[in-house]
Amino acid sequence: MNSGVKKESSTSQHQTPPAAVAPQAVVSQLNGFFPPPVSSLAPAALVPPAHHPAAALFFSPHLPPLLPPTHFGSIAPALLHDHLLRPPTPPTSVPSTAPPPSQSPPNDALDTADVAQKIREILSTHNIGQRLFAKHVLGLSQGTVSELLSKPKHWDKLTEKGRESYRKMHAWAASEKNVVELKAISPKKGSSPMMSNYRSEDAATEERIQKILSEAHHAMQAKHSQEKEQWNRSIVSSIYEQELAKLGENGKITNGVNSLSGQQYDAGEFTEQLVQRIYQEQLEKMIAHARKSGNVAQLNMYQAELLKVAQQVHAKGNSPHEDNKENLTDTKDEPTDLSIKKKEETLADSSPAERQSAFSIVRPESCQSNDSSSHNAMSPLQRMQNIANSLMNKGPNQGGTGGRPLKAVLPPITQEQFDKYSHIGTDELVKCVKETLSQFSISQRLFGENILGLSQGSVSDLLARPKPWHMLTQKGREPFIRMQMFLEDTESISKLVASQYRVPPEKLLRGSMGDEPPPPPPPPPPPQSTSSPAESDYRQSSSSVADSELDTLAITSKVKEVLTANNLGQKLFGEAILGLSQGSVSELLSKPKPWSMLSHKGREPFIKMHMWLQDPAKFDRLRLYQSETPAGKNSRKRKHQSAIISSNSNCCDNSASSSDNQKRPRVFFTEQQKETLRNAYASDPYPSQNVIENLANQLNVGQKTIVNWFHNHRMRAKQQQHSVSSPASSVSSSARTAAVDSDDAPSPASTASSSAGALTRPLNDAAQWLFPDFMPVKAEKAEEEEEIDEESSNMNVTVTKSNKRKAAKPKRVYERAEPERNGESWDDEDDVGSTSGLTVVAAC
């Protein structure tokens, strides 16, 4: 299949004559010259109507600026470039920008990492965008090239098609001329890409193409700028007309404009006032919209902007829109934002330094600059465009109800800032940033969109693979400077957390693990009571718990002990204490991950367990819950609570019901099907699409089911390795050991740490999971089975049941003998260790 693709591509590259592609190429290439027309020029409210000339320019089917490369039809972008920049002669004469695949022998292995590194350096050094490189050299998308460059696969693991890309890169990088050529066609250069200094043997053809391109380019540029200007004028005048008409109807000029009545003022001054008023009104509308949609970030931004405008007007002696103050301060209906009031103060009298703070960049651009001249230089209309732009980018309803957070309009980095941050250790910086984000539960998306002005994917990339400072262009350094500013402004962290989560940071249970200075004081928490009393109690005290490392194994052991000793079910415990389902509780208790391997979210149940264990009234809580929950309706109750806890009952109720309705019925694989899947997994835990399709067909299930199975299988294999690792039974057996041990001198109120002390090995180290006391445990387990059967404690009965069941399926004992798992379950407690270990166990 791959070869087929390759063949086709290769063939088309050499068969399509330049003359045939030239006209289309002219247009297509020109498309790349123009900036993203609408997004950068048109705010949401100002998008030209379809019939508008500007729209015709931007959206004309004849001038498809937004067409992806594939819209060149059968002509690949690289091919297009080839034909434009290179004569259709054998590639030996002139180094081509996109070397044909045939240049490298098919089996000529390349060091892909080296090639990728080299390409990255070249692109970086010459400030050539991946998009451009991808399009013209490889004929791939930017994202694909990014992958190729950042995560080069080993040559042996590449398909022929995959190798082709690296061959192209390798060949391309071999000649500096290629680099120069590509650099020359970069739109940033401001010159026509088609004016690159290549020399063609087919001079006439090339000259003709150049001429066409040049003329078309200039013509379109002229048209473009003219229409853009006209378009802007028409929009502004259109708004003016509307406003003037309004004024005429009302017979008066309101607000700011009103103050002008009776005065002698020129048209320019009036215009300014009018624009200002329009701007204010637009802001008010946006405020209303943001408030309606519950988007606090937007609300804050618009309010801040409105306040600023009002202050400016006021400073000029006007008092337009006094009623705006309502919008500026009326946040009592807004349950979310914790920093609105503070922000108002900040905005009202913030110092330049404050305005320069990292967090200030979540405010609109006009609010940011500490350079009043530059701020004033931006017209209200421009500022409105900025805000509208951000609106357009985000779309409505982005509050806490699942929409995307607001993307900030970031101020440019000033020269002073560039000077100040003349060097940044990017590695260290991203490390700090990652820690901060993790510590405060700030998502990459939130951080990227509000602080860096980048998408989550970009943030991920920056944080995962920061370039050395010296390899960064000025533009590339900007996000790092913003990160640095963010870290230096401690207040910004709290504000960001608060604005995003609508909860106090401590509620997130994500404190540092002890090796970091305490975070800046969080903003005042909102008086939300969205959770059950027990929930809030635990939340309050759990923040201190979160600061320490918990011994998950000891905790779960103790919990199991207490539950069984008191005949409390996992279901009740899960619903009343953890807010989890019985199945989840079962998994947590039987296969606890070590603390260090848990995500912040994953730690929360353990923190809750720990708090519960320490709670003298822990049984009262359960009884209370039990009494409040009629038998048979537990599940409903739990759902209801979850809905409440999630602080958005409508959302969750709806989603729950809808997901219930939409959730596909569970598939139950037969043993034969499982065997097939296991075999496939053994061959490749990450099956290709083809394999998935084949399996789906073979097993007569949906592809999604196959994908889910592999996902689950991988996760559970990993979980198995982590928690039970070598031996699945290590944890639960250890847990049993602990339970049994503690049975000797059980203390119902004993804490997790005391349980930990009862264990025979240190537990505050992840190594405990790597070198578990497995074999003795197995032996011990066998003995336990004997002993426990005779015991009557609830706990032991439970354990015995489990062990009995496992013992009834001896084949599972051998499941882990083969790394690829021929056994039934990854999760099975007996799904353990190695063959040798099991042999010993059997001997025992």
Place this chain on the structure above:
DNA sequence: TTCTAGTCAATAGA
């Protein structure tokens, strides 16, 4: 777009 981590919930098995 895909992967991971976490979770739900239907079902199996004791």
Place this chain on the structure above:
DNA sequence: TCTATTGACTAGAA
């Protein structure tokens, strides 16, 4: 009726 299992799903990250 309890716990364990496991396919399905979601959010966040890569």
